[in-house]
Amino acid sequence: MRSTLHTPQSPYLYKSLVRERRENTHHLPCRLRASLRPPPHKSSVPPARMPPKRSGTMKATAAAAVGAAGTAGASPVGGGPAGDASAAAGRRVTRLRSRELGLEATTGAGGDVASDDPGPARKKGKVQPATKGAKGKAARADPPTPPPRPRLPPFPKSGDPMDFLKWDKEFRRICALPEPAGTVIPCTVRRKPTGPRTVSITGVASVADNSMIRKASRSVVGISSRIPDGKEIMQCSGIVVDWNKTSRLATIVTCSAAVCFDGALVHPNPKLLVHLPNRSTAEGQLLFFNAHYRIALLEALVDFPLEPANFGSSPKFGQKVFTLARDKKSSFFARSGTVLLQDPPFFLKYKYWLSLSSAIELCGTGGPAIDEHGDVAGMTFGRLPNPDVLSISILQTCIDMWRRFSRVARPFLDMDLIAFETLDITHQEEIESEHGITDGFIVDLVCDDSTAGRLGISRGDVIVSYNGLRDFTLHTFEEYLLNLGWGFLESTDPSWTINLELEIYDPVRGTIRGVTFPLGFSDICEDVCNILS
Numbered sequence: 001m002r003s004t005l006h007t008p009q010s011p012y013l014y015k016s017l018v019r020e021r022r023e024n025t026h027h028l029p030c031r032l033r034a035s036l037r038p039p040p041h042k043s044s045v046p047p048a049r050m051p052p053k054r055s056g057t058m059k060a061t062a063a064a065a066v067g068a069a070g071t072a073g074a075s076p077v078g079g080g081p082a083g084d085a086s087a088a089a090g091r092r093v094t095r096l097r098s099r100e101l102g103l104e105a106t107t108g109a110g111g112d113v114a115s116d117d118p119g120p121a122r123k124k125g126k127v128q129p130a131t132k133g134a135k136g137k138a139a140r141a142d143p144p145t146p147p148p149r150p151r152l153p154p155f156p157k158s159g160d161p162m163d164f165l166k167w168d169k170e171f172r173r174i175c176a177l178p179e180p181a182g183t184v185i186p187c188t189v190r191r192k193p194t195g196p197r198t199v200s201i202t203g204v205a206s207v208a209d210n211s212m213i214r215k216a217s218r219s220v221v222g223i224s225s226r227i228p229d230g231k232e233i234m235q236c237s238g239i240v241v242d243w244n245k246t247s248r249l250a251t252i253v254t255c256s257a258a259v260c261f262d263g264a265l266v267h268p269n270p271k272l273l274v275h276l277p278n279r280s281t282a283e284g285q286l287l288f289f290n291a292h293y294r295i296a297l298l299e300a301l302v303d304f305p306l307e308p309a310n311f312g313s314s315p316k317f318g319q320k321v322f323t324l325a326r327d328k329k330s331s332f333f334a335r336s337g338t339v340l341l342q343d344p345p346f347f348l349k350y351k352y353w354l355s356l357s358s359a360i361e362l363c364g365t366g367g368p369a370i371d372e373h374g375d376v377a378g379m380t381f382g383r384l385p386n387p388d389v390l391s392i393s394i395l396q397t398c399i400d401m402w403r404r405f406s407r408v409a410r411p412f413l414d415m416d417l418i419a420f421e422t423l424d425i426t427h428q429e430e431i432e433s434e435h436g437i438t439d440g441f442i443v444d445l446v447c448d449d450s451t452a453g454r455l456g457i458s459r460g461d462v463i464v465s466y467n468g469l470r471d472f473t474l475h476t477f478e479e480y481l482l483n484l485g486w487g488f489l490e491s492t493d494p495s496w497t498i499n500l501e502l503e504i505y506d507p508v509r510g511t512i513r514g515v516t517f518p519l520g521f522s523d524i525c526e527d528v529c530n531i532l533s
Helices: 010-023 030-036 059-071 083-093 094-100 159-177 209-217 393-404 423-436 474-483 486-490 528-532
Strands: 220-226 232-243 249-255 271-273 279-289 294-300 320-326 330-340 354-356 367-370 376-381 388-393 408-413 415-419 441-446 462-466 498-506 510-524
Touching: 209 220, 209 232, 209 320, 209 330, 209 367, 220 249, 220 441, 232 320, 232 408, 249 279, 249 376, 271 294, 279 393, 294 393, 320 376, 376 393, 388 393, 388 474, 393 474, 393 486, 415 474
Parallel strands: none
Antiparallel strands: 220 232, 220 271, 232 249, 249 294, 271 279, 279 294, 320 330, 320 367, 330 354, 354 388, 367 376, 376 388, 408 510, 415 441, 441 462, 462 498, 498 510
């Protein structure tokens, strides 16, 4: 009988078996008759021609269904040969055939009672998730895995220079290969920073210098200024003077060229941006500027914790300093240099500037010049061939005056001076041999209709003392005169003056005379609030 089901005549035998079962189940309850009625076949292949599964799990179920029909009575094939053949054929019905014929819900043990036992559990295959898109489209393949980076070659141990050159060439080639897309490289393993490198500092000889510069960098910010229509005025650096942890307000001093030109504001309301060490940006507000000393003070609301700069002492000739700067990309720059023992150039209007031996960055104007301890010694100003430095004592006095009186009292002598110590040694020997002068200020220019001219001071005279002092360095002399201006600020009289006792040597007559010089002060072009009002 097993071979009969696989012959071409087997479909006819199967159909006759089904027809007999339908005729002999009219006495069964409606529920069982409905369960024995085969559902409409949904497959495109006829059930009789579908290949049977070689599984014996449903043999008893099919036989029980036929047996249930026989026990109910009136089965002409129940005990004859035809009935035996039908029973044998039923035992060969596969699970798929029984499910399509509705035989899976019956049981052979309970007669006409349907069973709730679903039978042995079937293993379900894994269904791959379909890709988004139209029906029937094949799933997209995953992107190919990038090839692994080649391994670094081992260092040659032969000692042959040619082997080392080959190894070095291969080493550089592998290091220059780009990382695969999406690779995250921590900053701790990068060989280069994301921004421009810090400019090499040629004068660094110890780790302590590097640590000192890194600590001082927290007090250096970048400053960029624009007018409201977007045109850039200047890009420079700034020094953090103060930072309030509670209000998050930072006070910054920078170069006045960021907001003014030729002693006047470029725009009444310039837009100032402060570029911080963490590459964030804050908006700055101008507080005041002083065109005479070329400084400006501003404040900004900053969430990033800043480190206020430590103000040191005035720079000295021959002193080694480091100039610091930060650009609008927040990249940090540092250079080393030396304070030059030379006279300021003739075209500078004021002679209290110091000169540096090395150039600074393009964004370095307004940045600090720090000493070997990390303390600020002055503010730098870009100029070729040698940058200028404003003494920190002058800068700090101006800030203190503005904080207390909202203005700065600058002294004016109406004459230009040259320090004897900055002259060429041959020139110094000549003056000493002819006049016996070894130190002092040489008068280089006297303005017309000035107090100095009216007092008989002329070009070539030498100031050998002032108020009994004999410190003849121009920037220290300016600091001394500036500190005399506190009395002018406390006074309400704009014509207030203070007497300066001078001893002047006349090289023509070869005599020294005393002169009482009434020193005046000015506070114009300082308070932004007064200018805007």
